[in-house]
Amino acid sequence: xxxxxxxxxxxxxxxxxxxxxxxxxxxxxxxxxxxxxxxxxxxxxxxxxxxxxxxxxxxxxxxxxxxxxxxxxxxxxxxxxxxxxxxxxxxxxxxxxxxxxxxxxxxxxxxxxxxxxxxxxxxxxxxxxxxxxxxxxxxxxxxxxxxxxxxxxxxxxxxxxxxxxxxxxxxxxxxxxxxxxxxxxxxxxxxxxxxxxxxxxxxxxxxxxxxxxxxxxxxxxxxxxxxxxxxxxxxxx
Amino acid sequence: xxxxxxxxxxxxxxxxxxxxxxxxxxxxxxxxxxxxxxxxxxxxxxxxxxxxxxxxxxxxxxxxxxxxxxxxxxxxxxxxxxxxxxxxxxxxxxxxxxxxxxxxxxxxxxxxxxxxxxxxxxxxxxxxxxxxxxxxxxxxxxxxxxxxxxxxxxxxxxxxxxxxxxxxxxxxxxxxxxxxxxxxxxxxxxxxxxxxxxxxxxxxxxxxxxxxxxxxxxxxxxxxxxxxxxxxxxxxxxxxxxxxxxxxxxxxxxxxxxxxxxxxxxxxxxxxxxxxxxxxxxxxxxxxxxxxxxxxxxxxxxxxxxxxxxxxxxxxxxxxxxxxxxxxxxxxxxxxxxxxxxxxxxxxxxxxxxxxxxxxxxxxxxxxxxxxxxxxxx
Numbered sequence: 001x002x003x004x005x006x007x008x009x010x011x012x013x014x015x016x017x018x019x020x021x022x023x024x025x026x027x028x029x030x031x032x033x034x035x036x037x038x039x040x041x042x043x044x045x046x047x048x049x050x051x052x053x054x055x056x057x058x059x060x061x062x063x064x065x066x067x068x069x070x071x072x073x074x075x076x077x078x079x080x081x082x083x084x085x086x087x088x089x090x091x092x093x094x095x096x097x098x099x100x101x102x103x104x105x106x107x108x109x110x111x112x113x114x115x116x117x118x119x120x121x122x123x124x125x126x127x128x129x130x131x132x133x134x135x136x137x138x139x140x141x142x143x144x145x146x147x148x149x150x151x152x153x154x155x156x157x158x159x160x161x162x163x164x165x166x167x168x169x170x171x172x173x174x175x176x177x178x179x180x181x182x183x184x185x186x187x188x189x190x191x192x193x194x195x196x197x198x199x200x201x202x203x204x205x206x207x208x209x210x211x212x213x214x215x216x217x218x219x220x221x222x223x224x225x226x227x228x229x230x231x232x233x234x235x236x237x
Numbered sequence: 238x239x240x241x242x243x244x245x246x247x248x249x250x251x252x253x254x255x256x257x258x259x260x261x262x263x264x265x266x267x268x269x270x271x272x273x274x275x276x277x278x279x280x281x282x283x284x285x286x287x288x289x290x291x292x293x294x295x296x297x298x299x300x301x302x303x304x305x306x307x308x309x310x311x312x313x314x315x316x317x318x319x320x321x322x323x324x325x326x327x328x329x330x331x332x333x334x335x336x337x338x339x340x341x342x343x344x345x346x347x348x349x350x351x352x353x354x355x356x357x358x359x360x361x362x363x364x365x366x367x368x369x370x371x372x373x374x375x376x377x378x379x380x381x382x383x384x385x386x387x388x389x390x391x392x393x394x395x396x397x398x399x400x401x402x403x404x405x406x407x408x409x410x411x412x413x414x415x416x417x418x419x420x421x422x423x424x425x426x427x428x429x430x431x432x433x434x435x436x437x438x439x440x441x442x443x444x445x446x447x448x449x450x451x452x453x454x455x456x457x458x459x460x461x462x463x464x465x466x467x468x469x470x471x472x473x474x475x476x477x478x479x480x481x482x483x484x485x486x487x488x489x490x491x492x493x494x495x496x497x498x499x500x501x502x503x504x505x506x507x508x509x510x511x512x513x514x515x516x517x518x519x520x521x522x523x524x525x526x527x528x529x530x531x532x533x534x535x536x537x538x539x540x541x542x543x544x545x546x547x548x549x550x551x552x553x554x555x556x557x558x559x560x561x562x563x564x565x566x567x568x569x570x571x572x573x574x575x576x577x578x579x580x581x582x583x584x585x586x587x588x589x590x591x592x593x594x595x596x597x598x599x600x601x602x603x604x605x606x607x608x609x610x611x612x613x614x615x
Contacts, residue, residue, distance in 0.1 A: 052613065061533070061610045084537070091535025102530045102612055104240075106247035111238055118238065119536050147247075163534070175613045 005036035007070075008170050008203040009058060014067030016053055016226075027053040028064065029226040037170075037201040040194050040216075042208050045223035051207045052175070054223070058205065059094055059173050060086040072170040091119055095164030095202075097193075099176035101156040103148035109159045110135060110144040116166035134162040138192065154185040161192060165200070172196065174206045183212050190216045240540070241547035244524070252552070255516055259556030262512060264564040266505045267577070267585060271564065273498040274576035280406035280486050283347070284479065287328070287355050290461065292477045293451035293468060301330050301449035302406060302482070303489040308474065310416075310446045313350075319467055321459030326353030327448040329419040332409055335389055337380075344379055344412045345405035346389075348419020354452040358413060363398035369415040374398035376410035390425035392418070406486060408573040420446065506588060514596035517549045521600035528604050529612035538605055545600050546593075553593035557586060 014031040017024045028050045035041050043051045056062035057069060063077050070076070072093055076086065103112045110131045117127035135141040138158040140151075148156055157177065164172055174193065178186035190206075190213045197204045206217065214220060215234045222230040245252045284302070292301075293308070293316055300306020313327045329348035334341045349355035351366065358365065358374060363383045366372045373394040375381040385396045394414065403411040414422070453476075455464060465476040477485070487495075521528070528541055561582065568575040 052610075055613065056610050059533075059610075059613075061608075087532075087535050087537060090533065096533055096612070098530070098612060102526065104527050104530065106240070106244040106527070107238070111243070115238065116534055119534070119540070124238065167535075 005038050007034045007036050008072055009033070009035040009205070010068075010070040011058070012068045014054075014057065014064050014069065016050075016057060016062065016064045016066075026226050028057070031067070031226075031228060033221065033228065035203040035205060037203055038198045039218045040190070040197050040204040040206060042206045042214065042217040042220045043223060044208065044214070044220050048225075049223040050226040051223055053226075055173055055175060055205065055207050058171070059096070060090045091116070092167055093170050095167060095169035095172040097157075097160055097164045097172060097174035097177045099179045101148070101153075101160040101180075103151075103156055103159060103163070105148055108145050108147055109140065109151065109155075112148070112159055113162045113166050116163060120167060131162070131166065134165055135159065137165075138162050153181055154188070157181060157185070157189055158192070161189070161196070165196060168200065170202055172202055172204045174204065174208075176208055176210070177206060178208065178210045178213055186210060186213055187216065194218075239547070240544045241551065244544070245548065245551060256552055256555040256559060259509070259512065259516070259552060260559035260563060262505065262509050262560070263556050263585075263589065264560035264567075266502055266509065267560055267582070268564045268567075268571075268575065269498050269502045269505065270581045270585065271568070271575035271577050272571070272573065273495060273502075274578055274581065275574035276406070276408075276491055276494050276498075277487070278402070278576045279404040279408060279574055280491050281483055282403060283330075283345075283405060283411070284482050284486060286358065286403070287452050288357065288454070289354060289452040289479050289482075290455040291453035291464065291468075292479070292482050293325075293453060294449075294475050294477065296471075296473045296475045298475060299477075299485050299489070301328075303485045306449050307447045308449075308451070310420075310448045312474065313448075313451050315471075316451050316453060316468065319464060321455050321464045322453055323456045323459075324354050324454045326350045326355040326452050327416055328355040328450050328452055329416060329423055330405075330449050331419060331423045332405065332407070333389065333412075333422060335387065337387065342379060343409050344375075345407070345409040346419050346422055347411055347413045348416045348422070349413065350416045354454050356413075358398075358400050358403070360398045361401045363396070365398055366413065366415060367397075369417050371395055372397045372414070373418075374400055374413040376400050376403045376412070378404065378410040379412065389422055392421065394418070402574055404574065406491065416448065420448070506592065509589075510592045510596050513549065513553060513593055514599055516552065517545065517597050517600040518603060520548060521545055521604050525607055526612065529607050529609055532607065532609035533612040541604050542601050545604055546597050549593040549597040549600070550590065553589045554586075557589050 011031055011033040014028055016028040017026045019025055043054060045051050053062060057064050060076060068075055076089065110128060113131035113134055114127035117130050118124060132141055132144060135144050138161055140155050140158045143151055143155055178189055181189060193204050196202060217234055220232050220234060221228055294300040295306040295308050298304045298306045310327050313325050316322060316325045327350055331346045333346050334343050366374055371394060373396060375396050377399050381387060381396045383396055383399060387394050455461060461478060468474055468476040531541060
């Protein structure tokens with residue numbers, strides 16, 4: 001039986017500006033957004049619309065000026081939160097997927113995944129076992145010992161997804177994850193993220209310009225000049 | 238997993254090249270220190286080798302090393318009969334340039350009386366001098382071989398023994414001969430006017446039977462102070478203890494070299510710090526994306542700092558080890574003696590560790606300033 005969806009990301013009245021006075025740039029204005037487990041949500045909009053700022057605020061990187069963000073039920077950025085608390089929250093709750101995979105070039109594929117577990121305090125043997133499980137789940141375990149430079153674009157992105165899953169995150173933030181991939185590989189990657197969201201009860205937030213994956217998203221949030229201007233559910237044909 | 242080591246393995250060739258480059262710089266630093274120690278060892282070697290309790294020199298002079306000193310040879314007899322004196326020997330020092338194998342051999346001639354203080358040397362090959370007017374003992378750095386004939390002035394000498402690491406404070410290798418032979422050599426190297434005066438009047442005292450100093454050994458219970466006071470009553474004589482002689486040498490002869498080398502070594506250490514700092518900074522900037530990614534996925538600052546410090550230390554220590562090996566391999570090719578002292582090596586090692594840590598400051602600061610958000614986006 002499918003578990004009922006529950007909110008993992010809950011944003012209320014969020015605003016963020018850069019600079020002061022007449023030259024201030026209002027990157028985000030009064031954002032309200034809730035994302036549930038199992039959901040893959042796309043943040044869509046032109047450059048400067050506030051997508052990256054919103055992603056950074058959710059990712060515990062940029063503190064908003066006004067408003068609240070609740071991640072997995074915990075309000076972040078309140079007075080008692082220190083930078084190290086935010087780092088710890090990133091390490092334990094959020095998985096990141098990047099446009100160009102951002103695998104550490106000096107580590108092998110499995111080490112790139114295992115490093116997350118070791119940062120969480122797990123010993124190397126257990127971390128490696130967990131990394132191999134994830135690489136198997138993403139069907140790249142045959143390249144576990146390869147350095148990133150020897151992996152194809154698709155393989156590297158799968159390893160990057162495995163790394164994002166290594167901490168069993170409640171939230172996965174993906175920044176243009178399919179921009180460097182061809183249509184076929186982009187579809188595979190987005191389907192994979194959907195599978196992860198459902199099976200692991202995570203919320204996936206994807207910043208994308210890639211129209212070929214729009215139809216695969218559960219919801220598209222359109223941003224313009226820092227405001228949410230539209231929310232639509234694509235037709236899953 | 239050790240991120241510093243993995244990163245080094247990833248760019249091993251570049252890391253080794255950087256370490257070799259740094260090792261040349263650190264090798265020069267070690268070389269400079271060893272050159273200074275060599276200067277001290279060479280300068281004091283002659284003084285210490287004489288095993289003198291007192292040096293009797295020309296009155297009012299700081300001779301025979303810092304200033305010219307000439308006293309009559311028979312002063313030795315007058316000194317010998319002083320209360321508290323166990324033994325005394327006259328000694329002559331003369332720097333000479335001798336035509337040798339188509340070139341010039343510059344050497345420091347030491348003339349000492351047989352079986353008297355000043356004549357004891359450690360022979361490493363061959364034997365000591367047994368007779369006057371034909372034999373000499375040479376330091377290996379002269380290039381002379383056992384049995385080889387050498388013409389000095391108008392006399393031929395045979396090399397009967399070799400010594401090692403015996404040189405003047407100027408670095409000229411030592412040639413030892415009997416006092417008489419050395420006096421003749423000294424006379425032959427005098428200006429011709431002096432030689433003519435000596436030939437016309439051997440008792441003139443201009444040169445001839447003069448020596449540069451008398452080396453005195455005292456009885457174990459003798460009062461050094463009393464002996465010095467008695468000798469200083471002769472106005473034309475002065476007396477210096479061995480520590481005083483060492484101090485004159487270190488202050489007059491080596492002090493400037495020490496300052497020069499010390500200053501140069503300091504400059505080299507500053508240059509090394511800047512070079513290490515630049516390398517660490519460049520290495521850190523090369524990893525900017527990786528560091529941003531590490532920070533974004535939740536790595537604490539200490540992981541990043543450890544990565545940079547470990548690499549800086551690995552580079553500094555590797556450079557130090559390679560530099561030490563290179564300078565030791567090259568030490569025999571230096572014209573002057575290099576002396577490596579464990580205390581200097583350990584002190585330099587400590588300085589290198591501090592330099593590496595200090596040089597990492599810019600790299601660490603830059604790394605900590607990297608915004609994790611820069612890992613996102615292209």
